[in-house]
Every structure is written in C-alpha cells, then in structure tokens.
Amino acid sequence: MADKSDLVLDVKNLKTVFFTNSGLFKAVDDVSFTVKRGETLAIVGESGCGKSVTALSLMRLVPDPPGRIVGGSVTLEGTDLLALDEAKMRAVRGNRISMIFQEPMTSLNPVMRIGDQIVEAVRLHRNLSAKEAGDIAVEMLRLVRIPEPARRAREYPHQLSGGMRQRAMIAMALACRPALLIADEPTTALDVTIQAQILALILDLQKELGTGLVLITHDLGVVAQTAQRVIVMYAGRKVEEASVEALFASPKHPYTRGLMASIPAVPASGVAAPPRLNEIPGTVPSLVRLPKGCAFAPRCPLAIKRCQDEYPPLADWGGGHLAACWRAEEVAEVA
Amino acid sequence: MFAYLVRRLFLMLVTLFGISIVIFFLLRVVPGNIVDILFAAAGYVDPADKANLEKELGIDEPLIVQYWHWISGLLRGDFGYSYVSEKPALQEILPRIPITARLAGLALLFSASIGIPLGVISAVKQGTRLDYALRVVSLSGLSLPSFWLGLLILTASVAMFGQMPIFNPNPQTWLEAFATYAVPAAAVGFRSAALTMRITRSSMLEVLRQDYIRTARAKGASDAAVNYHHALKNAILPVITVIGIEAAFLIGGLIVTETVFNIPGVARFLVEAIRWRDYPIVQNLVMFIAVVVVFANFTVDMLYAVFDPRIRYTD
Amino acid sequence: MAAIDFDVELRRAGAHATGGWRRVLFMAQRHVLGAAGLVIMTVFVLTAIFADFIARYDPLTVDSARALARPSLAHWMGTDSFGRDVFSRIIHGARISLAVGLGSTALGGSIGVIVGLTSGYLSGWVDLVFQRVSDVLQALPLLVLALVMTAALGPSLPNVIIAIAIPLIPTVARVIRANTLALREQPFVEAAKSIGMSEMRIALRHVLPNTLAPLIVLATAQLGSTILTEASLSFLGLGIPEPYPSWGRMLSESAAEYVRTAPWLVIFPGIAISLAVFGANLFGDALRDILDPRQRG
Amino acid sequence: MSEALLEVTDLIKHYPVRAGVLRRQVGTVHAVDGVSFALGVGETLGLVGESGCGKSTVARSVLRLVEPTSGQIRLEGEDITHLSKTALRPHRRSMQIVFQDPFASLNPRMTAGDIVGEPLAVHGLATGKALEARVARLFEQVGLRPDQMRNFPHQFSGGQRQRICIARALALEPRLIVCDEPVSALDVSIQAQVINLLIDLQRRHGFSYLFIAHDLAVVAHISHRVAVMYLGRIVEIADKDELFRNPRHPYTQALLASVPIANPLAKKLAPLVDGDVPSPVNPPSGCAFHTRCRFAMERCKTERPALVEAAGGHRVACLLNEGTGRPL
Amino acid sequence: GEPKQGGILRMYHRDSPANASILEGATYSINVPFMGVFNNLVIYDQHIAQNSPDTLRPELAESWSWSGDNKKLTFKLRQGIKWHDGKPFTSADVKCTFDLLMGKSQQKLRQNPRKAWYNEVNDVTPNGDFEVSFDLKRPQPSLLAMLASGYTPIYPCHVSPADMRTHPVGTGPFKFVEFKANESIKLTRNPDYWKKGLPYLDGIEYTIITNRSTAILAFVAGKFDMTFPTHITIPLLKDIKSQAPNAICAVEPTNVSTNIIVNSTSAPFDNIDIRRAMAMALDRKAFVDILFEGQADIGGTMLPPPQGIWGMPKDKLETIPGYGPNVNASREEARKLMQKAGYGPDKHLAVKVSTRNLAEYRDPAVILIDQLKSIYIDGELDVVETANWFPKVARKDYMLGLNLTGNSVDDPDQSFYENYSCGSERNYTNYCNKEIEKLFDVQSQEIDVGKRKQLVWDIDKKLQEDVARPIIFHARAGTCWQPYVKGITIMSNSSYNGFRYEDVWLDK
C-alpha cells in the first residue's frame, strides 16, 4: 500500500443517498479509495452508477435536497472534510480541492466575465489585490493555452468557443494549485483532436503542480492513456480496483470484463473487424429496487446461486487488485 | 443598434396607433355621452338643447371625422378641451402626472428593496420555516384587497396618532413631501413587494440549481456571494419583467389607492373622466398611459441587455 | 457524521407510500402548505356548490328586527344592517366570487393559451399581429376596461367576468408564447415532425401539455387576483350588483360605514377573500414545486 | 449498393444568429456549407467531424426538419427539397431519425408505448389492439420489455431511452434511418448493444443508415463508407477501409492519431493539432482548417480546396500534393 | 362670544361638480361651494332652520311689493353693490339673469333645469337702474320662495354663461379663486362685500374627497372643520360621535323623498289594482328602521311636519291605503288585489326594479324587492349607470324604478308641477290627471296659507291614492362640525338653500 504521507485523498466507506419521489436510493454505497500526490485515478462504470455523485460528495456539493452524504469519511491531506463546518469547508473548496464539472458549457456563470470568475476563485483563498489576482487569472489562461489571454479574460462565456470554455474551467480549477483535482468527463462532447489537447494539458499541469487527479470517464481509451489506477463502479458500489495495467490485462470482475470486451477498435490495416460487438446482456437495475445480492448477478454469465443472496466482499486478489466477485479468479479464464 | 432602435420605435408607434383606435371606439360603444349625463343630472331633457350641446362639443359628427380631429390634433400638439371643465385637456392632465409618477416610483422602490432580498432569502432557505413564514407573509400581501389595506392604514393611523396622512398638494418640507407619498406608496408597494418576492423566489430557485452555482460553491464562495453575486444576477430578468409590468400597471391602475388616500393622480382622474364620458381627457390620458407602458416595456428590454451580456441589440 | 436511521429516512422519503391514498398522504405531508391550499379551495368550492344546503337563512331576506345583530349562535357571523345573515351571505357569496375567480381565469386563461400557442407556434406575421394586439390590451388599464365594459353592458356577472378576463389574455398569452417558442425548438417536437405529424396535432399533443406547469401556477395566482379585482370593482361600484352577495361588495360597502360599529360585517368577508386568495396561491406554489422536474429527483 | 436511396447535392444551411428577447439577427452561422454525398440501399455512411461542424444539421436537413438554405435532396430519385409540408408527409414514412439527445427527443409527458405507437397512429397504420401488438413487437425487437410500455421516459436509463428512439424510428419500417450520435452518452457495454441491434436490423431489412458519431471506432465498426466533416464541409470521403488505412486529409489524420487506445501499454497520447476550432459565424478564409493545420501553406489561407477524387472512390479536399492530400 | 374675523374654513366636498354654474346645475354639490359667491334678490334667513314665507329676507333687493292683483312683483334694489370684478350691479343684471332662466336671451344656458319655475312669469322689466318688476300671468305667491332658493343667484350681464361655469363672478361674500376638478375648490373673502364687516372668514377651502370613509376619517383626524353638509348617514353619525366626541352634529330632513316610479303606461302596472297592491304592501317603517335607525319621516309628496310646512298631518296620512299602522292587514288586502289581477302563490309576477348604481338608491330598492315578495311579486334589481338612467326612464324602458326626488324649496308649486303635471319633462311616470292639474293651479294662486294647506293636503292624498309615484320616506342626514365653528345652521326642509356662510366664524 501507499506511503501514508504521500496520500492526498483518502476516502473511506463513503455513502451518499438520494431521497426522491420515487423512493430512496444509495447513489454511492460504501465506496473507498485513495489518491496519491501526482497520481491519476480513473473512475469508470455504467452511466448512472454514481461516478458524478461520488465526485460531488468529495466536494460536499451533493444537491441537498434530494441528496445527502450519510456516512464515511473523506480525508484530504489529513483533514476529514465531512467533519468540517461549512465555513472551513469553503476554505478548502477551490483551494485544496477543485473540480472540473461534467458540463463545462453550463458551469460558467453566463453573466460574469471569464477573468472575474477566475479572479474570484483566487481572491477567495489568497489575500491578493484585485490587480494581482487579475494577473494570476491571465497567467492561468495563458497556461491553458488560450490565445490573447488578457483580452479573453474580459469576455463573457458565450463569447468563447466550447473548447475555450472548457479550458477556462480548467484554469479556474487550477488557479489555486489544489492538491486534488476532480475532472468529471471533461471531454465527452468533444472530438478526439480537441480531447487529446485537453487531456494533455491537464496531465502537464498535474505533473507541474503535483496534483492528485480523479478522472471520471466512459472512454476506456482515455483511461488507458492517462490513469495509473482505476476503480470500476456498478450501481453505486466500487466493484473493482486495480492499477491500469492490471485491470486491462486481466479484469477480475465480470462487469469490467464485459466493458473491456465491448470496446470497438479502430480497424488496423489488415485486421478484419468482428461482425458483432460483444455486449453485456440485460440492463442496469433500478437503484431504488436493487436486488438483495450482487447487483450485477442478473446480467452475469458467471452468476451462481450465492450471487443472488449475498453481496460479495471486495477482496484483494493479489498486488492490490481488488474485486467484488465470488468468482473473480475465473473471470479472466472465461474471457 | 441604431437600426434596432428605429424599428423598435416604429413598432411602438404601431402599438400606440392601435391603442388610439381601440380606446376611441371603445368609448363610443359605451352608451351615454357627456350630454346625456349633464341632462340626466339636471333631471330633464330638451331635445333642442341637447342637439345644440352635442353640436357645440362636436360629438354629432361621424365617428371617423371625430377620430381624425383627435388624431390630427394630437399630431399638431392640440389635445382638445375637457368637456367637463372646459379647460385644455393638457392643462388638466399634466399636473397629475408627476403625482402618480412619484407615487409609482416610490412604490416600485419599496417593492424592489423589500421584495428582492426577501425572495432571495426565501429561495435559499427553501423548505425551512423561514421560507414558509416569508411566503405566508407575502401571500397575505397578495390577498388583501388594496382598498381594505388602505382604509386599515388610515383608520389605524387616526386611532393611534389622531392624525392621518392625507394628500398634501403643497408640501413645505422634503419630509412632508415624503410623508405625503410614503404611506400610500407603502400600501401599494406591499402588494407589489409580495409579487416581486414570489417571482424572485421562483426565479432564484431555478437559478440556484444551475451548474454554475455549483461551480461558484466549488470555488469556495460564501453563501452571500453565491446568492447575491452569482445567482441573483442571473435570476433578475424575470424580476425586472415583473417590475416593468408593475410600473406600467401602477401608472393607470392605482385607482383604488388614489381614491382611498384621496390623491389627485392620473388613475382616479381617468375614472372620473370615464364616468363623465369626457372623451378628450380619457383618450389623451389613455394614450399617455400607453406611452408609459410602451416605454416601460422598452426600458425593460434595455435592462435585459444590461443584466445579461448575452443579449445585445443590433440589427 | 450523524448516525442515520435508515428506516426513518425511508419513511420520510415516502418509500412505502407507493399507491393510492398513501401516496396522496405522503404528498400532502411533503407539501403541507399546498395541501392546506387545496383543502381551502375545495372547501370553498363545495361551499359554493352546496350553498343552499349550508346556509341557514335566505341571504336576501331583509328583516329590520334583527338588523346589525352581533355574532351569536343564531347568526354565527352576525347580521348586516338589513338584518341579513352574514354567514349565509358569505356562503352564497362564495358562488359569485368563485364564479368570478374561476370564470374569468378560465376564460382569460383559455383564450390566452390559444393566442399564445398559435402566436408562438406559428410565429411569423400571426405572431406579429397577436403580439401587437396584446400590447394594446396590456396598455389599456384594467380598470378602464372594466369600467367601460360594465358601463357598456351593465354590471352583470357575465360582464364582470369578461371585463376581468380580458386583461388576463395578454399576460397568459405572453407566458405561453415564450414557453412555446422554447418548446418549438425542443427535439421532441422535431421528432413529432419527423414522423409526419400535422402541426395542429403537434401543438396540441406535444407543446400544450408541456406548457401546463407554468400555466397552472399562473392560473392559480390569477385566480386570487381576479377575486380581488372584483372586490376593487365593487369598491368602485362596478362589481356584481345587489342583491346577490359577493365578498368584494360585502366588504367594500361595510368597510365604509361599519368598521367600528359592526366590525363583523368587515372581518368575515375580508377573511373569506383573503383565505380564498391565499388558498389558491398556496396550492399554486405547491403545484409549481411538484411540477418542477428538478425537484422531483 | 448500385442505386442511390439518398442523394444530397450542394447542401447549404445558414442559421441566423439571434440574440436578445426580441430575437434579432446578429450574424449568420454557416452550419453546412456545401455538402454532397449519396447513400445506397442497405448502405451505411458514417459521418464524423468535430463538434459543431454541422453533422446534425446535415442529418436534419436530409429529413427536411430544417429547411436547407440551398441545395438539393433526392429521396429514391424524387426531389423532396421543396415539397410542401403536406406533400412531404407521406415521404416521412420512408425516412426516420434517431436524435442525438434521446431524452430531449422524448416528450416527457407521454408513455414510452404512446411514443413508439404514435407514428403508426399518425399514418393510420394501426389502431387499438393491433397498434398495441405492433408496439409490443417493436419493444421486443429493440430489447425492451413490453411491460415497460406504460413507463414514462424519465423512468428509463439512457441506453433504454436510446432504444425507445430507435423503436420509434423503426415503427414505420423506413428505408432510411439517420442516426445522430445514437451512442455518444452511453458507456461501452450499452453502446455495443445498440450497435449490434442496428447491424442486425440492416441485415434483416436492408435499411440504409446515415450514421453520425464522434467515436471513430464505432463509426469504423458500423459503416461501409465514411465522410469526414470540418466546419460545414466534407473534407474527405472514402470507403471505410480505405479511409482508415490511407487517410489523406491532415484533419482526418489528426483525428485518427488522437484516438486513445484502450491499452495502457500502447503509445501515449500526443495531440497532433493545436489551436481552437474556428467559429462557424466567421469561418476562416480559404481552407477552413488552415488555422490548425501543420502543413498549411500560404495559398491555403486564400484558396478553398474542392472535394476531388484522389484515388479510386477516395475524395479529399486538400491543396497538398495537387489536391490529393497528404499520404501517410 | 363675539364673532371673530379671520381663518379659513376647511371642508371636504363629496364629489367634483361638473362646473361652477349654479343656474345650470341640479345638485347641491354645486350650491354648497358656490352659493357664497353670489347673492339672491331675496334669501331665506340663514339662521332659521325652517324655510318658510315668514323667513324671507331681502338681499340684493332692499324690499319688494306685490301689486293689488298680485300679478306684479316689484323689487327695489340695493345701491352701490359691485361685482367681484368691480363692475357695478344694476337692475340690468337681474333682467339678464331671468332672461337666461326663461330662455329669452341671446346667450343660452347649456342646461336650464328650472325653466318651469318661471312658467307664469311674462316678463322681467327694470325700472331705472335700481328697480325691477316681475309680470305674472296669474297670481303666484310661491314665486318669492323660488327666488329665495340657493338655486336662484343673480348672475352678471357682462360675464357669459360659459365663463360662469369655469370662473363664476358674483356679488357675494366670497370670491372664487380656483376649482381643480377632483381636487379642490377655493374661495376667498370678498373685501368689498356690501355688508360691512362680513364675511368673517378669510376664505373657504373644499377638498374633494369622493371616498366617504376617507373623508370622515380626515374630519375625525381634525383635517377639516366641517363635513360636507348632510353627507353623514345615520350609522356613520354614531361612528363620528364615538371618535370625535366634541364634534357638533345636526340631523335634519333633506327634503329628498325616496319614491317608486311606476311605469303605468304598460303592463303590468297599467293595472291600477296592481299599483294599489304594491302601494299597500309597503312597510315604510321597516325602510326607516333599517336605513335610518328610525330617524326618517314618513309622508306624502310634501315633506311632513313639523319641519315640512305643507305635509299632511299624521291622522290624515294614515287614512291613505298603505300608510295605516297595520301593515299585515294592508298586505292581506294587497294580496286580494293581486289575486284579482290573476296572481297568487302559484303565479308570481316577475318584475324588474331599476335604479341607479348608488347606495342611496340601491339600498331601499333591496328592501323594496324583499317587501314585494309578500304580494307574489318577484323583484329583480336592475342597476343602471347614471349616464343611462335618465334616458332609460325617459324612454319608459322600465317597470318599477326606485328614485330620489330632491325638493329645493319646500313649496307645492315646485313639487307638483315638476313631477305630476301632464307633459312635464320631469314627470317620469307620465301620470296625467287633468282634474288634479286644475287643483294645482287653484292652490298655486291661493294667497291664504291656511286655505292653501288644505288644498295641498287633498291633492297630496289623491296623488298617493292614485299610486302615481308612491313616496316611501323622506330622508334625514347629518352634518358635523368642530365645536369652534360658529354660525352654521342646517336648513331643515331643504338642502339647497343654506350655504351663504357670510357670518360663519371660527372661535379659535
């Protein structure tokens, strides 16, 4: 396991529930993970499995109502964020931990100048004059490679292109040089050339600042190219965690394996594309009415009687490769 | 921008023209004219006298001709004479405008300065007791008939101070002037404030769930900064709209308040003029109100652009 | 982190309130004020419908012997200067006041919806014309319209309803139009087009139902204000004429002469008006919350 | 694939840019700026390009959901560009679209069954019990349970919603289905389900697809031919294999090189192009890509390259090498 | 104490009069503020509540005398009187005024509601600058009464009727300053008033307040020295008394009768039985109890004694059907009449009761409808806007109407001719009875007051029995003023004549 002092983030048994008209459900159920300085942790999983809620829980920004964090701890650089009062938490947010939201287009305040939004983030945590903060803002914009940063700083979000807005978001998130950056699907809506630009940018800055990065994405290609470690979530739970190499080499959870198998590949010369893509049969169960046992069991080719009755514990299958499956050993073989 | 303004101005003229037609013919549809009323009050009628009087006032002519007289007069700056007082209509209308304008202005000020902050608080504290309490108070503002509220204020003030704030046409001091308008303005403003508060609340609720509010929080901004700096600025457009509608309404809609507080403003004068079928007064006054309404709408549109940088008027 | 009793939370979240009455009860608990508003409105509507059975006296019968009686067991809310039973008059007044409120809201609302929907959906010159017309209507002061209407046609119930409904039209039309303009661009409208649906059917089946939420909120708010408008008209002598009691007139006439000597003449109609307006608005507020998809989770 | 089911010629679509409450025009978006292509029966044409380059606009123009500014659209040989709304209605039966945003394209106040059944009802193809049976069959076809017909859209997951959209598109058994990023928001497992379904249906019924996506792997998987768009124009179009093997346009090459490989051991990402996407309101002069192109020459700034044949069936719009683009 | 000079009398005014010309007006809203601007030839003593022939006082006329045949009335005019604009007052002004009223002059009044008062006047002739005589067609002792009314001020020749509407010029104790419609009316002291030392007040200011509650609150709060005369209803009087215990209030008859106008030209009220039945169904006491807490008078056309001079004595009144003390018996009879006309418990008669949209009209109409129920008549209220009321009535487009008739002078000539003679413009009911009309002339020429009273009573009784225009009651109203206001007398048989205010003073 990692050296304690090197840990930026330590999440233990995080539990976040939503109270909705259709019922109560645990969007994040007992999730634990750690992030080290300069490390990139990727979170993948089915759409709706609780990735964004996990991220928001770290920031303590889960919309309340209907959501609430009901258990666990989030330790950032030694402080339990969940135990802080709101004022102390505010001092942490944007300062030690910051986030790039899933939809950058709507995450910038439409009636405030870009520069001002960054200035605000800076001045909230640094005792700086408006002038100095302004300089930092322009500097940050330059850092994320926005051309003519001084002019752009005076513009409103709608005057920027989508890619620029995304970069402005990144600039804002990094303005205070946080210890931890959470990037929630920062590139979903972009074409791959822009995606590559932005990812490269984030990784550069991360390297420069030694920031820990939590990267949430659907794109396993992106995961493979950027992350050191990966956790896989399914229906609110962490079902697998491993180093990126281990995970891609031999997934230990049938869901992860299913995911991997479903990835289509760009045809390389001479390799005929398979006629059909592999798919995981069935659908994700409703979070409000989860089965008693393993949530994946109804769709799992390896499911046994035990899966329906008992939720498998997250066990270490060697080298820090965790998976919550009774038959983790067999997963790779079936593939 | 210039082309836009020209177009806008043209549409305003179209609207005003429409209003002039509507009000002119609407008035003529109503049975009875000033002559009928004068004779009714006298309790007799002599057809010859009546015809004479109608001729004198020009209301025996075909409607189209009358309309033309009016409109062409307006364009020449001739507003005609009041049938009742026989004074120039302009001379009757003009002195009442500042009175109503001051009253409406003060009422709007009152409603904005109370309604907006309370609306913000109520939205931020949605679902709490404070929210409930504020909503109940605001609803009571909306559910009290305005004449009743006015009378209540007057009665209470007489009972408590042996004095009442009745309109004083020539206030000597600044304070006196304020007192003359403040109480009726507050009576009107209460309702208005309640409305403003409700709109602010619902608009804020909408905005508070937007992603950029979350972004602001993620930066570590304080509640006050989030609510007033980030959210309110985005939520203000509907509020401005409502205040604009209120402003337009207050110019012509203060009849009850003006009656109860005996303020010689535009609205009460309008009602009297309608009662007397004093066409020159009614028509010109309605046109004036229409101009105010149209300009209020225009101002609101311009304010939109001030508050929301995405809105730019060019053409 | 405070410990959480999951069962309690579940119950609070209504997890067990799946069907029928339980669900209703649950919603009522979640929107206490709204439920209160609904109850108030229902009581008033029922009162209006069954006025003849509830009222203990004929609201019109004059009796000099019992004029200005204080509230008592015989006359719960006292009698007015004509000796008419105030309680019975309020009960019957509910008919008129609610007829005015519901009638003018329904009339103004439905015309406004039609105008707004057509204007927003068809746009083009139809929109331009409709918009100018509603500008014109908006610029005519409400009470001027009411005055002119009642002067032209006499202050009867239908005329008062029409007079109050007319200024509602531009307001409703504006809101619906704005909504329609936004909805028109929604992919699901495009989807309806793509399957070859006629414009009319799209407007009615796809656009209209989605404007319902703001419409309901607007309508309940207007319901209250129309009742007040009738009261104001009564105050100016333009409301529903005697002898049929309307709350507005009961209040406005008594307010002038009997505030001090017979306060019950003022208090009870005042309460009735305020309560109805209050109820309508509370209910509207709750509907707004319930219909807000973001709040539904 | 001999006869063309769909032929698009010189399609141009300009949007007015409006601002303000009064929706005044403040500029023009050159969303689609002269696009031509043909689609054969039983064929799938993939359409890729960066976000905002006009893919959806092409898709919606083809169905006349937006009125093209100019150009021609022929469906089964008939020019439908100028048909009136009423005259167009029967043609709607033979072309359908799966929208980019499945949730938004479902009326939140209708049940899934009603949504899928609506096209049948509108065209009077079935009513009552028959309609219900048809809808149930469609549900099964796309892998939904018939008992879900009573549910409302918000009660479905993203992938299921996408399938409702597909079921609605299939209801009329159209010959042409335009799929606008039908899988962009889905995770790979659901994405695989949807793609497989589309391929199966094509095999069975001979449908033609215009398939739009960001994910090149998905496009590669499903398409027979692929077109690449950049800022309102097609910059390259070729058979799938040809395009992926010999991309000729620098933008296509950058795209392919930027695809992250799902293998942590493979080479790391390195962005091949820099700079920002230019705005379609003020498109750059000459070749629209020259602002970001590493190989841009002086004449790229002034001269707009035409889409010309570079090799058998492989067309590209690039001034390099006498208009044949840059071979890898 | 002794009257003091100075101070402005502040009053509120109940509404905004159409204009300032008393001769064209027909409401005391004009008389009250503007009577002080003018003088009459003769005037009722302003400090005796009851107007009567005995209280006539000279004003612009120093004296008057009747010719032997009682067909010529000559006035000697006071000399040295100046109009407010400085021009001298002469007999020509008197002539001009009456020529206007008789419609003989070049310039015309816009409206001339009291033209009929001078039907018996042949001509008005000046004899020199300071004498003027009225030539009558026949003796008419009541002419003096009409000349003494507040409605008969003398206008100057040199100001046009139109100018008199906006800027009245008179000889009276107060000069007109300004009239702002819906706001205020201001008068100031006439320093050159011909009665030396008068008026005491420096001026009078009327603030127009249309809302009665506001007005009364303002009076209670001390903003006003006096309420608008006879503007306070009986229930409100109590309210004022409780809030301003020091205020002095007077309740007097207004000589305004509330009556029913019956359209006897068409069915069903062309049937005298139904008219009678209706008259007999009235419970007048109930009206008085409800609307006036008992404080109003029941009588015939003429205001009942003691305030009224010509009203029938009680014993005579009670012999008229419907006026008897036993209402139930009378209603029983009324029902029989109705049954005779074909109506009964199973066949009700539906009737519209038209009235103006003012509380003074509506309230009694509500009671009337309720009372008519007792004789199988289902009444429905039909409120009519002022503008339409008179045309509607003139068209005979009504069945029953509830109406108020104000009498500016307590004299039968004014009332009988105006309301009951055939063809009179104000005879809304078209009641026409040639025999009674002859009696009108007889009483009019009778010089002996005692004999004239007997004649009048008989006529009045007959009018009631014919159900021409059944009188329900004669209203009373209150006027209040602060204790320091001195010299106010409220007239008890007319509310049009007592507002000269030249010797009102403020004891402050």
Ligand SMILES: Nc1ncnc2c1ncn2[C@@H]1O[C@H](COP(=O)(O)OP(=O)(O)OP(=O)(O)O)[C@@H](O)[C@H]1O
């Ligand atoms: N504000 C909310 N109210 C109610 N439920 C919510 C809310 N936000 C999220 N959820 C629910 O919580 C669950 C997890 O949502 P989350 O956004 O974390 O998914 P995700 O893994 O980020 O999915 P995606 O890949 O689509 O972004 C989902 O079922 C979602 O419906």
Ligand SMILES: Nc1ncnc2c1ncn2[C@@H]1O[C@H](COP(=O)(O)OP(=O)(O)OP(=O)(O)O)[C@@H](O)[C@H]1O
């Ligand atoms: N209705 C519209 N009005 C104005 N501009 C529009 C409209 N629809 C699209 N556009 C603009 O046209 C351009 C092309 O849009 P389109 O939706 O076709 O892009 P796309 O290629 O589908 O992008 P994405 O990959 O993000 O879906 C964009 O710049 C867009 O902003």
Ligand SMILES: [Mg+2]
């Ligand atoms: Mg997410």
Ligand SMILES: [Mg+2]
């Ligand atoms: Mg698109």
